[in-house]
Amino acid sequence: MELTGAEIAIRCLQEEGVEYLFGYPGGAVLHIYDALFQQEQVKHILVRHEQAAIHAADGYARSSDKVGVALVTSGPGITNAVTGIATAYMDSIPMVVISGQVPSYAIGEDAFQEVDAVGITRPCVKHNFLIKDVKDIAPTIKKAFYLAKSGRPGPVLVDIPKDISNQRTEFIYPENVSIRAYNPVGKGDSTQIKRAAQLLLGAKRPMIYAGGGVVLSGAAEQLTGLVRLLGFPITNTLMGLGGFPATDKQFVGMLGMHGTYEANMAMQHCDVLVAIGARFDDRVIGNVEHFAQVPRKIIHIDIDPSSIAKRVKVDVPIVGELKPVLDELLAVLRASKQQPDAADLAAWWKQIKEWNVAGGGLRYKNSTEIIKPQYVIETLYKITHGDAFVTSDVGQHQMWAAQYYKFDQPRRWINSGGLGTMGFGLPAAMGVQLKHPEATVACVTGEGSIQMNIQELSTCKQFHLPIKVLSLNNRYLGMVRQWQQFFHGDRYSESYMDALPDFVKLAEAYGHVGMRIEQPSDVEPALKEAFARKKELVFMDFQTDPKENVFPMVPGGKGLSEVVLSEDL
Amino acid sequence: MRHIISVLIENEAGALSRVAGLFSARNYNIESLTVAPTEDATLSRMTIVTRGSDAVIEQITKQLNKLIDVAAVMDLSEGEHLERELMLVKVRAEGAARDELKRMADIFRGRILDVSANTYTIELTGTRVKLDSFLQSIARDLILETVRTGASGIGRGERILKL
Ligand SMILES: Cc1cc2nc3c(=O)[nH]c(=O)nc-3n(C[C@H](O)[C@H](O)[C@H](O)COP(=O)(O)OP(=O)(O)OC[C@H]3O[C@@H](n4cnc5c(N)ncnc54)[C@H](O)[C@@H]3O)c2cc1C
Ligand SMILES: Cc1ncc(C[n+]2csc(CCOP(=O)(O)OP(=O)(O)O)c2C)c(N)n1
Ligand SMILES: [Mg+2]
Numbered sequence: 021m022e023l024t025g026a027e028i029a030i031r032c033l034q035e036e037g038v039e040y041l042f043g044y045p046g047g048a049v050l051h052i053y054d055a056l057f058q059q060e061q062v063k064h065i066l067v068r069h070e071q072a073a074i075h076a077a078d079g080y081a082r083s084s085d086k087v088g089v090a091l092v093t094s095g096p097g098i099t100n101a102v103t104g105i106a107t108a109y110m111d112s113i114p115m116v117v118i119s120g121q122v123p124s125y126a127i128g129e130d131a132f133q134e135v136d137a138v139g140i141t142r143p144c145v146k147h148n149f150l151i152k153d154v155k156d157i158a159p160t161i162k163k164a165f166y167l168a169k170s171g172r173p174g175p176v177l178v179d180i181p182k183d184i185s186n187q188r189t190e191f192i193y194p195e196n197v198s199i200r201a202y203n204p205v206g207k208g209d210s211t212q213i214k215r216a217a218q219l220l221l222g223a224k225r226p227m228i229y230a231g232g233g234v235v236l237s238g239a240a241e242q243l244t245g246l247v248r249l250l251g252f253p254i255t256n257t258l259m260g261l262g263g264f265p266a267t268d269k270q271f272v273g274m275l276g277m278h279g280t281y282e283a284n285m286a287m288q289h290c291d292v293l294v295a296i297g298a299r300f301d302d303r304v305i306g307n308v309e310h311f312a313q314v315p316r317k318i319i320h321i322d323i324d325p326s327s328i329a330k331r332v333k334v335d336v337p338i339v340g341e342l343k344p345v346l347d348e349l350l351a352v353l354r355a356s357k358q359q360p361d362a363a364d365l366a367a368w369w370k371q372i373k374e375w376n377v378a379g380g381g382l383r384y385k386n387s388t389e390i391i392k393p394q395y396v397i398e399t400l401y402k403i404t405h406g407d408a409f410v411t412s413d414v415g416q417h418q419m420w421a422a423q424y425y426k427f428d429q430p431r432r433w434i435n436s437g438g439l440g441t442m443g444f445g446l447p448a449a450m451g452v453q454l455k456h457p458e459a460t461v462a463c464v465t466g467e468g469s470i471q472m473n474i475q476e477l478s479t480c481k482q483f484h485l486p487i488k489v490l491s492l493n494n495r496y497l498g499m500v501r502q503w504q505q506f507f508h509g510d511r512y513s514e515s516y517m518d519a520l521p522d523f524v525k526l527a528e529a530y531g532h533v534g535m536r537i538e539q540p541s542d543v544e545p546a547l548k549e550a551f552a553r554k555k556e557l558v559f560m561d562f563q564t565d566p567k568e569n570v571f572p573m574v575p576g577g578k579g580l581s582e583v584v585l586s587e588d589l
Numbered sequence: 590m591r592h593i594i595s596v597l598i599e600n601e602a603g604a605l606s607r608v609a610g611l612f613s614a615r616n617y618n619i620e621s622l623t624v625a626p627t628e629d630a631t632l633s634r635m636t637i638v639t640r641g642s643d644a645v646i647e648q649i650t651k652q653l654n655k656l657i658d659v660a661a662v663m664d665l666s667e668g669e670h671l672e673r674e675l676m677l678v679k680v681r682a683e684g685a686a687r688d689e690l691k692r693m694a695d696i697f698r699g700r701i702l703d704v705s706a707n708t709y710t711i712e713l714t715g716t717r718v719k720l721d722s723f724l725q726s727i728a729r730d731l732i733l734e735t736v737r738t739g740a741s742g743i744g745r746g747e748r749i750l751k752l
Contacts, residue, residue: 138603139606142603142606142607142610143610143614146657147657150602150603167657199657200660200752201598201599201657201658201659201660201661202657324655325651325654325655326648326651326652326654326655329644329647330648
């Protein structure tokens, strides 16, 4: 039977097992919305802004191993979506975005709501397509899903002109795809894996540095096996949190700009470093020249060759999927008669413990007068037994959430690391809650960030999403204020958030429960009450210390050991 | 260092803009870029001349390979290769200069494609260096127009870039 292009697009989503489609209608996608209306399998979530559709699809993908899917109209629909797409791209999140385009005969004529969607998104997608023939819709969507989730994942855009979504053709969903110029690697090179094993076994001061790739590839189990077998210290990047249990004694905390002193010192002073699905970001190793001053052997495992040797020289590059590479590495290590030198390793651990003491670990001075943001996160951890999905926005609150909530499982910590997109937290939490209807989902945000997508409280009402929003309201764009305090002579240029709304009333206006928490002694009772309201969204407006700063901090451009530990040092 | 990189890419709308966009987005330098379909019409062959440190060139080849439409990449400068560029030069050819220009064209194995009362249009192929030196060998004020294709490159002997 012949179907319209629109019907075909929806049938493809059904074939891919898509549960939720996050979107917003408009002229160029009317046929697709019509096709959507006439079926029940794919459920549509109507957001209030296209950026939120993409973040919600993104949160859905990050909290599962599935591809997030979104649908937007042409022109302003797709331009609104760009921030979301770039966010997903920077963090390698598998996603398919379908956008409507003006009719193919009108392309190039500055038609109503025309933008060059393929051109505008080109630098922030893994790949994109403009459909030119109705027969191409099914094979292209098949390719889009394959590209999004294979190799290094990423967002893929399919732009469908309106007239094509209304033309008819036979629907055949291809069983297989092959893209001749695209052949992502699987296994790693065995010789390199053997060399890596040799280096690891001979190390005196080894360090394991694991990133978002572990979470993306589902290799947490393999990683944990490797770390336990070797007995080495391990650190995670912001994106890697949960890839190794944070409560494990071998975990030395997150590294980087706001990482622990011991993690950063161990990175700087180790003699063998193995990087696993991590990309030596500038927020992670700071100044590259400073990092390179200390000689060390580096093993780097990543599926994307361009991640390897991009910012630092690598001695043993291993290109491949983490799971098979780590399995093979584990097998080689287990078969080896050699063992890491116990005395060397003990001395190294002793050194790391000393750094932990010298750096003071993660600490803050709690108060009975004013709510400390770190205390809110610690209490959140306690109340949720470390078992919640935590999404966050961007700023100081994000760093405190990363530092003080100890993630023992992958895909529980959901934040925008690469692009650092304020406004990510709430819509991402919607995607997470839809994927995990029974789970506890907390969104840690700031009064600045939440206002970038606060309209989504309306979506949450419509779809009964009982998210718990923890707004650490310091009345400042706190992360900006912190930099201005440290590097711009206390000149707080435009970082004070004046004229804030009454968030309690605002939450109530959207039909939710609002709470304002002003006293430290109220933090725990309030959180308990909020999390007991299993069916309701609760917006908690915590009035936190406006002067609190995030420590430790490696100032931008400095080396990993040039860290500021706290205000009073 | 100057590098000459060959790329086999799907002959599809937008493929060229993906390559050009990559170079500008990542702040890589393009000295010249030529592209045309190959004997297999579904593929285009591109020659890119660029400059950069070894680390930058390594990233360029990796980033090119990462493009979904790119089927194969070869850094020709890593081995024996040939490089040719085509140039058309229109010169003011009057009086004594007319003979002189004809002579120069012969020396450089150029061909005069078009003759008018006051001009010659000369065709030259060769390496960039050869074309540059031709231009340097004639008086600057005689040159009316130059059009250059940018380099095309190919490996020597069994160095073959094919799918
Ligand atoms: C305010 C703010 C502060 C920040 N401070 C810090 C900080 O202190 N510390 C910190 O760590 N980060 C910090 N970040 C985040 C930082 O900007 C980067 O996003 C982050 O460090 C990158 O993490 P990653 O190296 O794990 O790489 P990711 O971006 O997660 O990349 C994953 C890597 O894994 C590879 N990969 C993917 N799939 C596979 C697979 N199947 N097999 C093998 N490899 C695979 C990819 O190719 C890629 O190289 C901060 C961000 C913000 C917004
Ligand atoms: C869309 C966007 N605009 C600007 C920034 C720059 N920025 C980073 S953190 C920050 C402040 C965030 O303020 P808030 O949400 O209140 O969090 P806080 O730092 O106070 O915890 C800003 C403006 C950004 N990351 N994203
Ligand atoms: Mg704030």
